[in-house]
Amino acid sequence: MDLDFTAAQDAFRAEARAWLAAHVPDAPLPSLETAEGFAAHREWERTLFADRWSVVSWPEEYGGRGASILHWLIFEEEYYAAGAPGRVSQNGINLLAPTLFEHGTAEQRARILPPMASGEVIWAQAWSEPEAGSDLSSLRSTAVRTDGGWRLSGQKTWSSRAAFADRAFGLFRSDPDTPKPHQGLTYLMFPLDAEGVTVRPIGRLDGKPAFAELFLDEVFVPDEDVIGEPGQGWRVAMSTAGNERGLTLRSPGRFIASADRLTALWRERAAASGTALRDRVVDAVIGARAYQLFTYANASRLAAGRPIGAESSLNKVFWSELDIALHETALDLLGPYGELADGAPEAPAHGSWAEGHTFSLAGPIYAGTNEIQRDIIAERLLGLPKGRR
Amino acid sequence: MRFLLDDEQREFGRTLNGLLAAAGTPAVVRAWSAGDTAPGRALWARLAEAGVFALAVPEEHDGLGPLPVELAVAFGELGRHAVPGPLVETVAAAALLDRLDDGDVMRTWLPQIASGKAVVSLCAPGANSPYALDADACDAVFVIDDDTLRVAEGHGKVQASLDPARRLARPHGGPVLGRGPEVIAAAAHAADVAALATAAQSLGLGRALLARTVDYARQRTQFGVAIGSFQAVKHRLADTLIALEFAQPLLYAAALMLATAHPAAGREIAAAKVSAGEAAYAAARTALQLHGALGYTEELDLSLWIRKARPLRDAWGTPSACRARVLAP
Ligand SMILES: Cc1cc2nc3c(=O)[nH]c(=O)nc-3n(C[C@H](O)[C@H](O)[C@H](O)COP(=O)(O)OP(=O)(O)OC[C@H]3O[C@@H](n4cnc5c(N)ncnc54)[C@H](O)[C@@H]3O)c2cc1C
Numbered sequence: 001m002d003l004d005f006t007a008a009q010d011a012f013r014a015e016a017r018a019w020l021a022a023h024v025p026d027a028p029l030p031s032l033e034t035a036e037g038f039a040a041h042r043e044w045e046r047t048l049f050a051d052r053w054s055v056v057s058w059p060e061e062y063g064g065r066g067a068s069i070l071h072w073l074i075f076e077e078e079y080y081a082a083g084a085p086g087r088v089s090q091n092g093i094n095l096l097a098p099t100l101f102e103h104g105t106a107e108q109r110a111r112i113l114p115p116m117a118s119g120e121v122i123w124a125q126a127w128s129e130p131e132a133g134s135d136l137s138s139l140r141s142t143a144v145r146t147d148g149g150w151r152l153s154g155q156k157t158w159s160s161r162a163a164f165a166d167r168a169f170g171l172f173r174s175d176p177d178t179p180k181p182h183q184g185l186t187y188l189m190f191p192l193d194a195e196g197v198t199v200r201p202i203g204r205l206d207g208k209p210a211f212a213e214l215f216l217d218e219v220f221v222p223d224e225d226v227i228g229e230p231g232q233g234w235r236v237a238m239s240t241a242g243n244e245r246g247l248t249l250r251s252p253g254r255f256i257a258s259a260d261r262l263t264a265l266w267r268e269r270a271a272a273s274g275t276a277l278r279d280r281v282v283d284a285v286i287g288a289r290a291y292q293l294f295t296y297a298n299a300s301r302l303a304a305g306r307p308i309g310a311e312s313s314l315n316k317v318f319w320s321e322l323d324i325a326l327h328e329t330a331l332d333l334l335g336p337y338g339e340l341a342d343g344a345p346e347a348p349a350h351g352s353w354a355e356g357h358t359f360s361l362a363g364p365i366y367a368g369t370n371e372i373q374r375d376i377i378a379e380r381l382l383g384l385p386k387g388r389r
Numbered sequence: 390m391r392f393l394l395d396d397e398q399r400e401f402g403r404t405l406n407g408l409l410a411a412a413g414t415p416a417v418v419r420a421w422s423a424g425d426t427a428p429g430r431a432l433w434a435r436l437a438e439a440g441v442f443a444l445a446v447p448e449e450h451d452g453l454g455p456l457p458v459e460l461a462v463a464f465g466e467l468g469r470h471a472v473p474g475p476l477v478e479t480v481a482a483a484a485l486l487d488r489l490d491d492g493d494v495m496r497t498w499l500p501q502i503a504s505g506k507a508v509v510s511l512c513a514p515g516a517n518s519p520y521a522l523d524a525d526a527c528d529a530v531f532v533i534d535d536d537t538l539r540v541a542e543g544h545g546k547v548q549a550s551l552d553p554a555r556r557l558a559r560p561h562g563g564p565v566l567g568r569g570p571e572v573i574a575a576a577a578h579a580a581d582v583a584a585l586a587t588a589a590q591s592l593g594l595g596r597a598l599l600a601r602t603v604d605y606a607r608q609r610t611q612f613g614v615a616i617g618s619f620q621a622v623k624h625r626l627a628d629t630l631i632a633l634e635f636a637q638p639l640l641y642a643a644a645l646m647l648a649t650a651h652p653a654a655g656r657e658i659a660a661a662k663v664s665a666g667e668a669a670y671a672a673a674r675t676a677l678q679l680h681g682a683l684g685y686t687e688e689l690d691l692s693l694w695i696r697k698a699r700p701l702r703d704a705w706g707t708p709s710a711c712r713a714r715v716l717a718p
Binding site for chain 2: 009285314
């Protein structure tokens with residue numbers, strides 16, 4: 001057992017750090033949940049891609065560096081330590097790409113992955129529906145067979161980034177007559193500007209259109225945009241869900257960087273803040289470190305050929321609660337300045353605690369609510385009996 | 390980087406677990422609490438045979454160590470089985486003596502600690518307590534006051550702890566074994582080892598509490614179904630597991646950093662100590678709650694685990710002291 005990085009890993013870290021120091025924009029980009037900010041972030045993806053930093057763990061043929069999961073973790077640590085912008089293409093990179101690697105065809109990978117890596121095509125996830133949230137299998141939107149493809153109809157909702165994104169991937173009911181709701185679903189991709197698609201942006205708590213509702217009316221999708229076998233959509237989608245909750249959606253680097261910023265903020269205000277706040281700062285620092293080490297252990301486990309299954313639910317609950325604790329503590333340290341929105345003339349330096357706080361509050365809801373994750377932990381990791389659901 | 394126990398380390402843990410499960414520790418704990426230390430000493434000898442104490446003693450004094458990662462593994466198992474006695478204090482004393490200049494003192498005590506012949510206790514500033522644990526059951530009690538190390542000549546009356554298996558007494562008097570900055574540095578090192586071992590013990594304790602409670606929740610029925618199928622019960626157990634799982638890597642990292650004398654080792658040990666102590670205490674609260682009134686009885690062996698959680702959380706570094714250390718510049 002050791003925590004040492006190899007010389008090659010250290011060199012990789014140094015290379016990433018130098019590149020980021022030279023390229024991270026001096027002033028923060030506008031929020032990626034605005035049209036202007038979305039465009040600026042898309043441009044940043046292009047910059048990352050040009051030097052092969054946008055998808056380091058992908059094979060080289062798709063624009064990556066074929067890097068190991070540990071290298072990816074190192075890159076993420078450097079990325080967030082450098083204060084680099086949020087990743088506007090994360091839905092595609094973290095959710096669709098792993099699915100294509102596992103279930104897609106060679107043609108799909110060649111066609112879809114490079115423009116995803118460059119930010120030219122930004123993807124939205126269209127899973128949720130107004131009547132299908134935690135119980136995703138109750139979804140009702142349909143895919144009906146037609147010449148050379150399928151026609152999609154129905155309504156999707158809460159689709160992150162869909163207000164400005166280019167394409168979406170989601171689950172549709174292709175066989176209405178199956179005995180079980182998880183059967184007869186098909187996983188498909190479609191353009192958000194296709195005929196029959198209406199995108200209605202939805203403002204989140206701070207008013208920014210961070211997600212959207214999608215209305216689909218007989219939208220044509222060719223056969224080549226089906227992922228996996230028709231009717232097998234649930235199985236295909238669930239492998240994506242594991243990725244989302246597991247290692248890749250929220251890398252520890254992000255929390256380590258936030259904890260460092262929080263510590264700096266505390267040191268600045270230590271005299272004015274009592275031990276109660278100090279303890280919360282420490283607990284956030286410890287939490288970030290615990291998450292980092294837990295992830296190193298998982299990465300080592302994967303490298304040793306041992307899979308991670310329901311354990312990814314432990315991760316999801318942990319980081320989402322840690323994120324809220326980090327941001328709430330920062331707002332408390334900021335006192336009266338805590339309520340100032342990012343961009344308000346006297347909004348505090350030290351990065352965007354206000355927007356970060358708003359975003360953190362969604363963590364226990366998206367990627368499978370924490371209630372559902374706790375059920376998974378209790379039933380699959382602890383072996384408790386299934387209850388009514 | 391390979392942040393995973395290797396096969397040998399895992400096997401060591403499994404072996405100890407098997408040994409302790411077969412030893413029927415609840416009876417040993419109850420005897421120890423009642424002042425009958427013979428079964429405890431017998432178990433101590435078997436643990437020594439398995440190599441537990443040698444892990445804290447360097448090879449030139451008949452030990453195998455110091456091996457902090459293996460110590461963490463061992464103390465996890467000792468905690469899982471609620472083994473009584475000054476286990477932490479003995480390995481911390483070994484760490485202390487190992488750092489002294491005095492060859493005679495080392496030659497006298499270290500081989501005896503490694504072989505399990507000497508059961509010793511330690512009263513040092515890092516514990517922030519005036520009491521020595523199990524002084525009445527020990528072969529020696531080492532005491533550090535400022536820069537002076539003594540071996541106590543006696544102790545006051547044994548005072549009851551909330552955990553009856555912890556026997557507390559004030560040591561007094563005794564010849565001076567060492568003095569000076571060297572003693573202060575050795576005491577700080579010993580306190581680090583003690584905090585690490587206590588954290589490991591807490592984690593093992595917490596895991597045992599969780600396992601027993603999960604078993605109970607699967608088998609106890611109310612309203613016609615197992616209580617473990619109720620979401621309020623499930624979620625509390627899930628949170629218990631999360632806290633334990635995320636404290637574990639902090640513990641191993643702290644052990645690794647102690648092994649390499651990393652400059653941030655103290656901070657990492659403190660972080661592990663808070664997390665493990667709090668996770669185990671929360672596990673005890675959950676165990677108590679989910680066992681209903683049964684959990685509030687001393688007849689049930691579960692009580693032996695429940696009552697340990699709080700003292701271990703506070704021994705060798707309270708959460709508050711550890712938190713201060715994490716943020717110290
Ligand atoms: C910021 C944000 C971004 C999102 N992005 C996307 C996206 O890009 N694509 C997409 O498809 N979806 C997205 N979602 C939707 C998200 O996946 C759903 O919100 C989530 O699955 C919960 O569904 P729901 O909102 O319908 O809540 P419901 O399922 O209606 O749940 C409401 C409450 O009831 C609880 N509950 C429900 N069932 C149970 C149960 N069995 N036991 C205990 N409690 C239960 C839930 O935990 C929750 O607290 C996003 C959501 C947010 C907040």
